[in-house]
Amino acid sequence: LIGGSFALALRKAGFQGRLLGVSSPEAMQAALQLGIVDQNASLEQAAEQADLIYLAQPIERILARLEELQRLNPGGLITDAGSTKLRIVEKAAGLSAQFLGGHPMAGKETRGVESASADLFRGFPYILTPRSSEELQTPVAKEFQEWLVAIGARVEILDANEHDRLVAATSHLPQLISTALALALQDEKTRQTAGPAIREMTRLARSPYDVWRDIFGTNDDEIRKAIAGFRKELDRLEAALTREEMASYFEQATRNAERLR
C-alpha cells in the first residue's frame, strides 16, 4: 500500500526516472500489471542502481533490510515508512549511505499494492526524523523533501523519540480504542442500531494485525502512557455524565479535534 502509493504519487508529480520494485513475486506481479513500478529487482540490484531506496514494510522487516543494506553499500539516500522510528533510526546508524527516517501519516484499513493510490499522502503529515538538522541539508535529502512536497504531503520534522511518543497518542491509541469498541459489540443485536457513527468508529478495527504486531512490540511504553491518559479522560466524562460540566468538556474536545484538521 505505502510503497505502491509512493510510486504512483511520484509519477503523478512528474517523476521521469525508473521505479524498481523489490517485493514478493505475487506483489511484484500485481505492481507490474497495475503499472505501479517499471521493473522487478533484487535488493542487490536496487542497492547498486537506485538514487533512493524506500523501505515500506512492517518494522521488523525494515530492520532486517537495514542489516542487509549494511553489507551492500548502497549509494544515494535510504529512507523508510516504518510506523515507529526509534529502533529503526538506531539500527540505521550502522549504514555507510545516508539514512533519513520517515513516516507518512496516511493509510487505509486495506493493505497491498492493489489498494495503492497516488493521492494517499495528500494533505497529511509526512514526518522525517533526522538525528540532526544537518541531515536535512544534503543534496539527496533536499531532493527527497522536494518530492514529498510535490506529492502533496506536509513535511514535519521530529526527533525519533518525540515521534514515537506522539504517534502512540494519534495512531496507536485510536487503533486500540477502535479494536476495543468492536470487541465490546459482541451482541449480534447491536447491528440493528448500527448507524454511521459506530461504523466510522470501528473502521480501524478491521486493520490486519500483522502490521500492528511490530508497532506494539517497539512502542509499548509510550502506548501504555497514551492508554492511561485516555482512560483518565473517559473516567472524567463518566463522572460528569449527567452534570453541566460536560458542556465544557465537549467544548474543549471540539477545540482539540479541530486542531487535528
Next chain:
Amino acid sequence: LIGGSFALALRKAGFQGRLLGVSSPEAMQAALQLGIVDQNASLEQAAEQADLIYLAQPIERILARLEELQRLNPGGLITDAGSTKLRIVEKAAGLSAQFLGGHPMAGKETRGVESASADLFRGFPYILTPRSSEELQTPVAKEFQEWLVAIGARVEILDANEHDRLVAATSHLPQLISTALALALQDEKTRQTAGPAIREMTRLARSPYDVWRDIFGTNDDEIRKAIAGFRKELDRLEAALTREEMASYFEQATRNAERLR
C-alpha cells in the same frame, strides 16, 4: 437536520402532499428558503391539519411537545426521532392519537436545516419502538413504514428498553470515546502527527453538547454499563499488548466490525 432531511427524503421519494414546518423563526426562514417545507405553521395548526406529526428535537423538547399535543387532540400519527426511547414512549401513552416512537440511526456532526440531506437515512437502520406489534398494523403506521422504506431506510423493530440498551453501546459510547480521545490530545504537537485515523476517530468529538445533554440525562444507567464493557476490553488489549493473543483479538474485532456494516 433530522426533520429537514426527512422532509427532503419524502419529496425525493415522491411525496405529493403539503409539508408544514413548526420551528423557530430562524430555522423556518432557512427551511422555506431552501424549499424544504411548503409552509410555516404553529403546533396548533399542524395538530389540526397533519396526517403525520414528526417530532425531531432534543429529547426534553419532544417530551414538552407531547404534553402540548395531549391538549391539542391531533388526528393521524405522531412519531418522533428522539435518541432515547423509554421516557418518550412512556410520556406518549397519554395521547389520544396513535404514537409510534422512532429513531433514525443517521446523522452528522453538524446540526440545523442547512445541513439537511435527502439521503441521510439511506442504508441505515430506522428503529421503531411500538409497545405492541399491533401498533405497526394500523393504516397510519403501515403508511409511515412504507415511506421509511421508500426513503431508503432499513426498518428495525425493538422495544424501547432494548433500544436504549443497544444505542448506549452503538451511539452513546462511541460519542464518549471520541470526546475522551480528543480531550487526551491536549498537547499541541499532536497536530504534527495527525493522519486520517485520528481525524476520523475525533470527528464525533465535534458534536454539539446540546443534543447530548438529554441523551446522557435519560440513559445514564445503560451508558455506564456500556462504558464498563468497553473498559474491560481495553484492559484486555493492554494486558495482551506484546503477546500473540492480540492476533485473535484483532480477528474477533474485525468480525464484529464487519457485522455492523
